[in-house]
Amino acid sequence: xxxxxxxxxxxxxxxxxxxxxxxxxxxxxxxxxxxxxxxxxxxxxxxxxxxxxxxxxxxxxxxxxxxxxxxxxxxxxxxxxxxxxxxxxxxxxxxxxxxxxxxxxxxxxxxxxxxxxxxxxxxxxxxxxxxxxxxxxxxxxxxxxxxxxxxxxxxxxxxxxxxxxxxxxxxxxxxxxxxxxxxxxxxxxxxxxxxxxxxxxxxxxxxxxxxxxxxxxxxxxxxxxxxxxxxxxxxxxxxxxxxxxxxxxxxxxxxxxxxxxxxxxxxxxxxxxxxxxxxxxxxxxxxxxxxxxxxxxxxxxxxxxxxxxxxxxxxxxxxxxxxxxxxx
Amino acid sequence: xxxxxxxxxxxxxxxxxxxxxxxxxxxxxxxxxxxxxxxxxxxxxxxxxxxxxxxxxxxxxxxxxxxxxxxxxxxxxxxxxxxxxxxxxxxxxxxxxxxxxxxxxxxxxxxxxxxxxxxxxxxxxxxxxxxxxxxxxxxxxxxxxxxxxxxxxxxxxxxxxxxxxxxxxxxxxxxxxxxxxxxxxxxxxxxxxxxxxxxxxxxxxxxxxxxxxxxxxxxxxxxxxxxxxxxxxxxxxxxxxxxxxxxxxxxxxxxxxxxxxxxxxxxxxxxxxxxxxxxxxxxxxxxxxxxxxxxxxxxxxxxxxxxxxxxxxxxxxxxxxxxxxxxxxxxxxxxxxxxxxxxxxxxx
Ligand SMILES: Nc1ncnc2c1ncn2[C@@H]1O[C@H](COP(=O)(O)OP(=O)(O)O)[C@@H](O)[C@H]1O
Ligand code: SF4
Ligand SMILES: [Mg+2]
Numbered sequence: 001x002x003x004x005x006x007x008x009x010x011x012x013x014x015x016x017x018x019x020x021x022x023x024x025x026x027x028x029x030x031x032x033x034x035x036x037x038x039x040x041x042x043x044x045x046x047x048x049x050x051x052x053x054x055x056x057x058x059x060x061x062x063x064x065x066x067x068x069x070x071x072x073x074x075x076x077x078x079x080x081x082x083x084x085x086x087x088x089x090x091x092x093x094x095x096x097x098x099x100x101x102x103x104x105x106x107x108x109x110x111x112x113x114x115x116x117x118x119x120x121x122x123x124x125x126x127x128x129x130x131x132x133x134x135x136x137x138x139x140x141x142x143x144x145x146x147x148x149x150x151x152x153x154x155x156x157x158x159x160x161x162x163x164x165x166x167x168x169x170x171x172x173x174x175x176x177x178x179x180x181x182x183x184x185x186x187x188x189x190x191x192x193x194x195x196x197x198x199x200x201x202x203x204x205x206x207x208x209x210x211x212x213x214x215x216x217x218x219x220x221x222x223x224x225x226x227x228x229x230x231x232x233x234x235x236x237x238x239x240x241x242x243x244x245x246x247x248x249x250x251x252x253x254x255x256x257x258x259x260x261x262x263x264x265x266x267x268x269x270x271x272x273x274x275x276x277x278x279x280x281x282x283x284x285x286x287x288x289x290x291x292x293x294x295x296x297x298x299x300x301x302x303x304x305x306x307x308x309x310x311x312x313x314x315x316x317x318x319x320x321x322x323x324x325x326x327x328x
Numbered sequence: 329x330x331x332x333x334x335x336x337x338x339x340x341x342x343x344x345x346x347x348x349x350x351x352x353x354x355x356x357x358x359x360x361x362x363x364x365x366x367x368x369x370x371x372x373x374x375x376x377x378x379x380x381x382x383x384x385x386x387x388x389x390x391x392x393x394x395x396x397x398x399x400x401x402x403x404x405x406x407x408x409x410x411x412x413x414x415x416x417x418x419x420x421x422x423x424x425x426x427x428x429x430x431x432x433x434x435x436x437x438x439x440x441x442x443x444x445x446x447x448x449x450x451x452x453x454x455x456x457x458x459x460x461x462x463x464x465x466x467x468x469x470x471x472x473x474x475x476x477x478x479x480x481x482x483x484x485x486x487x488x489x490x491x492x493x494x495x496x497x498x499x500x501x502x503x504x505x506x507x508x509x510x511x512x513x514x515x516x517x518x519x520x521x522x523x524x525x526x527x528x529x530x531x532x533x534x535x536x537x538x539x540x541x542x543x544x545x546x547x548x549x550x551x552x553x554x555x556x557x558x559x560x561x562x563x564x565x566x567x568x569x570x571x572x573x574x575x576x577x578x579x580x581x582x583x584x585x586x587x588x589x590x591x592x593x594x595x596x597x598x599x600x601x602x603x604x605x606x607x608x609x610x611x612x613x614x615x616x617x618x619x620x621x622x623x624x625x626x627x628x629x630x631x632x633x634x635x636x637x638x639x640x641x642x643x644x645x646x647x648x649x650x651x652x653x654x655x656x657x658x659x660x661x662x663x664x665x666x667x668x669x670x671x672x673x674x675x676x
Contacts, residue, residue, distance in 0.1 A: 059577060059581055086585065087583060088583075089581055089583035090581060090582045090583045091583065095581050097574060097577060099574040102574040102575065103574045103575055103577070103578045104575055104578070105578075105579075106597070106671075106672075106673060107596060107671050108593075116579075116592075117582040117583065120582060151672040151673070167578070
């Protein structure tokens with residue numbers, strides 16, 4: 001583990017300009033991922049996970065204002081020259097996107113799509129070397145090499161996701177970002193894909209950012225996790241510890257949310273949590289979680305909670321861990 | 329996590345594994361074969377339909393021939409016999425020559441297919457010029473406007489193409505004649521109107537070709553304006569649909585330049601509806617340029633149709649009707665095949 005993080009976010013804010021006014025989707029996120037590490041990000045739909053992903057390769061829409069620093073191996077992505085940015089995309093960091101089942105061009109063969117980034121980033125690549133690479137990539141993700149001649153619609157969801165993983169590995173990036181890589185798949189395939197991803201990241205000592213709304217998945221497969229709520233990290237620490245002994249009431253709700261097999265909706269709704277996640281354009285005052293919090297105190301709507309130490313290597317943003325706030 | 333122990337090989341993927349190869353080129357061959365058979369079926373139906381259609385039309389076809397001096401009384405009697413024979417007998421006769429290859433025009437007294445041939449090439453010239461202009465400019469505008477949705481180019485081009493799209497062809501044709509053929513005010517009457525070539529010139533000589541070009545410019549502009557507008561509007565809409573596609577995000581994330589993302593990923597997918605439309609329109613323009621050809625007295629198949637109807641020349645109408653339906657059927661088939669070549673989802 002070198003001392004420069006492969007990926008580091010410093011005080012990242014993202015605000016979307018919309019007709020209804022500004023939407024602060026990410027409000028000050030600090031997070032780092034070192035080589036050889038798998039870091040999870042959990043949180044309900046809409047808490048800003050994909051928005052964070054979009055900042056890493058600067059793929060956010062023009063309507064987004066991004067501040068802070070996004071460092072890839074110490075280099076700030078947000079201030080990079082355009083040419084360098086294109087080289088960094090896929091060359092340094094690659095993404096397995098959330099909508100992975102539609103992330104392949106439907107009218108191009110799998111092989112054509114796998115070859116594209118290879119030629120783009122390796123000026124010395126030949127037709128032969130690229131074809132060999134495609135074969136190796138497909139085998140690494142457990143697909144027969146003949147699938148290079150297939151079109152996306154001829155593959156199952158799980159196979160398409162394997163192709164996306166192969167695609168993400170095409171230029172041997174140091175950082176691999178997976179935005180809900182298993183959400184669209186059925187439960188059995190989910191586990192296989194996840195294991196494949198983690199296995200590859202560990203084997204190659206990549207820095208991996210694994211995003212999911214399912215904390216139980218992250219708790220068992222990551223080194224560290226960050227739990228997000230309303231555009232902020234509200235708890236962070238060693239994965240197992242955070243999942244088994246959550247400090248923040250929101251994390252507690254997430255960790256007790258076991259999905260009911262066959263009921264897709266239950267995967268999105270933490271058990272025992274009333275109400276919906278807040279809309280970032282119109283956040284509750286104080287701790288944004290207070291309207292739903294089972295442990296809320298009278299001070300909660302007025303305090304500005306910050307991430308504070310909450311055990312070895314852990315932080316949480318809640319008055320209950322803040323000794324300086326009178327809790328009675 | 330117990331499920332995590334699941335095997336890693338893709339073969340344990342519970343979803344069905346469809347063959348990756350099997351039926352790609354084969355699929356295309358099968359698709360084309362199927363499409364040709366279906367097209368042949370349509371053609372047979374049209375031929376039968378034609379028989380009854382022309383027997384339901386009002387008027388006395390034989391009477392029309394009397395006006396033609398070159399027809400002999402014996403031939404006239406034969407035509408009358410044929411037309412008064414019982415329907416099944418007529419049908420058998422019809423099946424012997426459904427394309428009216430032996431048909432004589434009641435208007436000109438010539439074999440109808442000679443007439444059709446003499447008028448086919450001007451229509452093909454007009455069609456070719458129109459299609460090239462409309463496709464190249466229309467598709468270019470559509471791509472640029474859709475890709476930069478909301479830009480000034482988009483706003484201006486959409487307004488202009490909508491205007492063209494709503495303009496009746498005959499009105500635009502008359503306006504063009506007034507401005508550039510008759511000449512008015514500043515506008516020079518530089519283009520001839522009427523005909524396709526000045527008389528007495530060999531169409532294959534240099535002079536002939538420039539004369540044809542001169543005669544074709546205005547009708548081609550009138551016709552192209554409408555189709556250009558249609559292509560650019562459809563192409564723009566398809567491009568706008570493309571903008572939100574996940575695979576474009578993938579392409580950008582790979583580090584491709586914007587114009588490469590557009591050219592390699594957005595345009596091929598977005599072009600499918602426009603390609604279908606272009607081929608269908610080609611099929612229709614062959615018979616459908618009636619308005620423009622009539623306004624410009626451009627001696628193509630459209631004008632011939634107008635004349636055949638005015639002269640109540642049933643045999644000629646029958647031949648033209650066949651040409652038009654066949655061109656629609658054939659270009660329909662071509663459109664389907666081209667789409668199937670581009671889009672693998674169609675052929676499986
Ligand atoms: N392009 C956009 N324009 C405006 N608001 C957006 C845009 N993308 C996302 N948002 C908003 O930002 C918030 C965070 O979205 P997202 O990052 O996709 O969350 P997650 O991935 O955690 O589900 C949501 O409230 C969403 O509505
Ligand atoms: S600060 Fe208050 S409302 Fe927020 S999580 Fe802690 S107890 Fe609940
Ligand atoms: Mg998301």
